[in-house]
Amino acid sequence: MNKIENDDTRYFIELSLDSLTIVRVGFDQKQNLDKGRQQQADIHRLFLTKGQYNKFVGRCENELRDVLDT
Secondary structure, X not given: OXXXXXXXXXXXXXXXXXXXXXXXXXXXXXXXXXXXXXXXXOEEEEXXXXXXXXXXXXXXXXXXXOOEOO
């Protein structure tokens, strides 16, 4: 399934506050992201620009394969 990328797309990294590890890297439409409020108290969502996201994924794609949304 291909995700839509447009002006409403938000790119993010989700971190576990307990272990300070990355639990998810992805993007979605801002309407689907709970208006920035995180539903899980032990997860922090860090938003990135599209350029930052692409550079991060490009550099770390192999290491992120388990947490990268596709």
